[in-house]
Amino acid sequence: MTAPDRKDDLELALRLADHAAEAILPKFRRCAVEWKADGTEVTAADRAAEEIIRELLERERPDDGVLGEEFGERASRPGNHRRWVLDPIDGTAAFALGLPTFGTLIALLEEDEPVLGVIQLPAIGETTYAATGLGCWWRPTPGEPAERVRVADPAPLSQAYASTTNPRSSDIICAPGHVPYRLGLLIRSVKKFRFVGDCVQFALVCRGRLNVAFDSVMAPWDIAALVPCVEEAGGVASSLDGSRDRIAFNRSLVTSSDPALHAEVLRTLNPDESGR
Missing domain, CATH: 3.40.190.80 (D-Maltodextrin-Binding Protein; domain 2)
Known part of the structure; x- marks a missing residue:
């Protein structure tokens, strides 16, 4: 398999986040909360979303490694230094309380350096995403055009x-x-x-x-x-x-x-x- 283009990786990451949202939103405010050994919350939505992302990565990027919060690590193929890093629901505590301030995080590391990131807020509908050399973009709602965004002007x-x-x-x-x-x-x-x-x-x-x-x-x-x-x-x-x-x-x-x-x-x- 030839090395994927960075834009192709970013398009894939956005699709992964959208598919995760399809698993998460039907369970929002309808999901029982369990507790992990470390004292943090987990729900069926966390697990379902990560399973969907992993299934798609297995099909689309079978040589890449995967590290996720709920199901641990799958090593990359020998000679491949790419690893997808997944948090299906970042802010499970908020999700469990019924607050919309949670997100899905999808990243790609190359040689352990983050080169791509997606921050999707499913309950709010907005997505912030970026890849090295391609800028940072914000999509206010699904289907709307994305706009390039920048940090605030310098301030003390x-x-x-x-x-x-x-x-x-x-x-x-x-x-x-x-x-x-x-x-x-x-x-x-x-x-x-x-x-x-x-x-x-x-x-x-x-x-x-x-x-x-x-x-x-x-x-x-x-x-x-x-x-x-x-x-x-x-x-x-x-x-x-x-x-x-x-x-x-x-x-x-x-x-x-x-x-x-x-x-x-x-x-x-x-x-x-x-x-x-």
């Missing part, structure tokens, strides 16, 4: 709009033995702060609605799709420690609309930074 921290999903691992609430990041200081330092759930906040950074979005406890399937979208929209992405290396596997993500703001956010959040 004092004028920034910022968000995170919840205060885990912060100076507000932190597990024993962990060093908390300084969420309280960030909240006091920005113009406006909101708790915006999961992938929704990162899509808002892509469209210039938020200047900053971050989460501190993440898995590869939570991160991988977000990075190409933010970066192709002109933004900056790193882990909480400022690293960009193997970003999908660094367990946290900070995104900002410009490099100077990003540096200021990292200085504010990290407890080992001085000068404040």
Whole structure:
């Protein structure tokens, strides 16, 4: 099989997300919640959506690897360094509560580098997507033309709009033995702060609605799709420690609309930074 074109990969990823939505939406607000061993929610919709995506990838990209939240990893064929990373429902807690602020995340990694990402919000109907070199695009509703989007203009921290999903691992609430990041200081330092759930906040950074979005406890399937979208929209992405290396596997993500703001956010959040 010849190497797929990046545009073909992106078109496939969008189809995968649309098929996942067909499995998810009939179960929205009609689905029982189960609990995993790690204390997080899972539903039949999570599993059904990931199964559909995997079936399509097996047919369309049989040589590629797959890593998903619900069914683990399928290795790629020898010599193939491509891996699809799937979160069928990012924000299962919101889905379980009947809130529309959940999404489907689909990413493609090459040599562990995120090169393609789709953030689809099935209950809202909008999709943000990007691939390396192709820009970041936003489709407001199914069937509408997509428009290219960019992050907000540069702004100092004092004028920034910022968000995170919840205060885990912060100076507000932190597990024993962990060093908390300084969420309280960030909240006091920005113009406006909101708790915006999961992938929704990162899509808002892509469209210039938020200047900053971050989460501190993440898995590869939570991160991988977000990075190409933010970066192709002109933004900056790193882990909480400022690293960009193997970003999908660094367990946290900070995104900002410009490099100077990003540096200021990292200085504010990290407890080992001085000068404040």
